[in-house]
Amino acid sequence: MNxxxxxxxxxxxxxxxxxxxxAEKHISKNKLIQDTNTDFKVIQRLGRGDCIRLDxxxxxxxxxxxxxxxxxxxxxxxxx
Numbered sequence: 001m002n003x004x005x006x007x008x009x010x011x012x013x014x015x016x017x018x019x020x021x022x023a024e025k026h027i028s029k030n031k032l033i034q035d036t037n038t039d040f041k042v043i044q045r046l047g048r049g050d051c052i053r054l055d056x057x058x059x060x061x062x063x064x065x066x067x068x069x070x071x072x073x074x075x076x077x078x079x080x
Contacts, residue, residue, distance in 0.1 A: 005049040016049035
């Protein structure tokens with residue numbers, strides 16, 4: 001099962017890696033939702049790259065909980 005989702009844009013793409021991090025750290029989405037008090041839909045969207053806006057407060061909360069950087073959860077790559 002692929003744990004990384006790429007969303008294509010005009011000049012590059014976003015890479016969403018939340019599901020990969022959760023799998024590597026053996027943390028379920030339910031545990032993440034409960035421990036970070038984050039809405040299920042928000043985690044689903046961040047996990048699959050199905051979001052229009054990113055909430056920096058949610059990203060900060062997830063980074064603190066997962067002990068990672070924002071770029072470990074989502075990153076933008078320019079196409080060459």
